[in-house]
Amino acid sequence: MxxxxxxxxxxxxxxxxxxxxxxxxxxxxxxxxxxxxxxxxxxxxxxxxxxxxxxxxxxxxxxxxxxxxxxxxxxxxxxxxxxxxxxxxxxxxxxxxxxxxxxxxxxxxxxxxxxxxxxxxxxxxxxxxxxxxxxxxxxxxxxATIASPAAVRPADAPAPPAGVTFVDGAISGTEWERVVAEAVRRITAGELEKVVLARDLLATADDEIDVRWPLQRLSESYPMCWTFHVDGLFGATPEMLVRRERGLVTSRVLAGTIRRTGDDSRDLALAATLARSSKDLEEHEYAVRSVADALAPHCTSMNVPEAPFVLHLPNVMHLATDVAGVIDDDTTCLELAEALHPSAAVGGTPTEVAKAVISEIEGMDRGRYAGPVGWMDASGDGEWGIALRSAEVMGRTVRLFAGCGIVASSEPEAELAEAQAKFVPVRDAISGV
Known part of the structure; x- marks a missing residue:
């Protein structure tokens, strides 16, 4: 057993x-x-x-x-x-x-x-x-023995969380703005080019939360994303770190974000603004370059588009690039995920300097947030996303995560607003309504 x-x-x-x-x-x-x-x-x-x-x-x-x-x-x-x-x-x-x-x-x-x-x-x-x-x-x-095929039938329906309240996590919004300002100072001083900073939010319900409730809501509200749950960590990530399938390797890179308004014509204008934003294009370029450099040693050929497209999600829009390659060795998808992690989209540039800055000033333990999450099979094929738009459920408490890419032109107030927008998918999913 x-x-x-x-x-x-x-x-x-x-x-x-x-x-x-x-x-x-x-x-x-x-x-x-x-x-x-x-x-x-x-x-x-x-x-x-x-x-x-x-x-x-x-x-x-x-x-x-x-x-x-x-x-x-x-x-x-x-x-x-x-x-x-x-x-x-x-x-x-x-x-x-x-x-x-x-x-x-x-x-x-x-x-x-x-x-x-x-x-x-x-x-x-x-x-x-x-x-x-x-x-x-x-x-x-x-x-030891071949089991009979498992009986599969719909499970009992999950109950919605009740009495959910939210409070700041490790640091407040105001304190996080100061952390962002410190990161900008270091970037301007030439210590690094980009760093991704994250913050958390704590939610508490009256009773233990059934993770299937937010999973089903995330899947319905964000069908373009990969809805996941492994050992208490759940979410709906828009970012595929790496997929390996029968010799083809692909990675979807997201970096550069703008919040949606809900007005279609206004959002189209904002998408055009995002596509021309020097700040967001700079952030995106770092992320694409880090992924392409990590995959190149394993591929006989690669396709790296010259310009990103704008990915529209219900709450935000991202600059996105799909990198593809043909693999020439037996490296598994998990080994590729290790080679890619952390990309500039969740760490920064240069990688080691950015990791050190995150550890020094971010002020919280990320746990498995922004790490690889997914599956693999015996042949080495599989899919590993980045655990974004995610949270960790622990009894009646949920810890939500959101992060933003910081470059020299970043403004702390704008980055805080972006982080708040990135909380929305999970926040809505556990609202219980």
Whole structure:
């Protein structure tokens, strides 16, 4: 029987292979994938406990249970998780009757932004339900024996949060403006070119929050984003850090933001302003350059568009660029995510200087906010987004996150307003109305 996180949480492992109990376990995972005749919304299928999700436009993956798991931390968190995963993938016995990206052996993961502090997690669910291009499937994972396909049916409907109140997190808005001003001073002095600063907001409800409620609302309100949940961290990210699928690698870079007004004609004018903004174009260029430089060593060819497009979301608009390449080695999507993290879109430029500035002046622990979140399969293909527009649920408390790219021309008041706009998706999703 798989270890239940509700009772003992996930096993803590750093650089050794382990089974779900935390001790060495050479018993292979046995995996079976079969087609499923069910058109229910994926998020309606997940139970309240041990749920996992990666959904966009009604397609993607959801899962529950923990057939195997690992927690890692520190500078080797990606490498340790990757070695653990490769060992399980090599030893797994797989019967896959569907053969689509996301079938067979799959793990969901979420990684800490910084080397310290923070803990990362990779989970192989006991059950995965996936949908792609009109095909739906169910994967069942066990140890030693082939399990019968799991029974899949809509779960009980989540109840909305009640009595939700919001307060500032680690620092107030006024204090955060001072932090932004300090970052601008350092940039102007030539210490660095760009740094991304984040702040948090705390929400408290009357009772324990069922994470499926905000997940379903985010999926409905932001269908263009990737709605995710791994080990308490949930959100709807517009930014794909890296996708690897059958030799093609893609990354969506977002940097440069303007708030929407709700008036279509006014928003079109604002989009044109964003596309011409020297401040936002400068911020965006740093982010694209960092992604292209990180992917180049692994690709035989790359396509990096000369100019960004404007991505329209319900609450904001972003400058966006889709970088693509053909991979020429067996580097997995998780290893590519490690190579890309942190991009200038969530860290800054130069990377090491920006990370040091964040640690020194930001004033909070990001945890897994702005780290890679997503899934991977046994072939090394998968999708890792950046955990943006996200929050962490802990009982009846939710910690919301938002960040802004700071360059020499940034104005603290404007950056605070941008951060407030980025809180809106999760804030609305847990409002309970």
């Amino acid at each position: 798989a270890l239940r996180p509700a009772a003992v949480r996930l096993a803590t492992v750093t650089s050794v292979l382990s089974g779900p109990s935390g001790s060495a376990d050479a018993t292979p995972l046995v995996v079976r994938t079969v087609a499923l005749d069910d058109d229910s919304p994926l998020l309606a299928l997940v139970p309240r406990e041990e749920s996992l999700a990666w959904v966009r436009r009604g397609e993607g993956l959801v899962g529950w249970g923990a057939a195997a798991s690992i927690r890692t931390k520190g500078p080797t968190r990606f490498r340790d998780a990757s070695e653990w995963w490769k060992e399980h993938a090599r030893s797994a016995v797989v019967r896959d009757e569907v053969a689509q990206p996301g079938t067979g052996l799959v793990a969901f993961g979420s990684f800490a932004f910084a080397d310290e502090p923070g803990e990362s997690v990779l989970v192989v669910p006991e059950v995965v339900v996936g949908r792609r291009g009109g095909t739906t499937w169910v994967t069942t994972v066990s140890r």
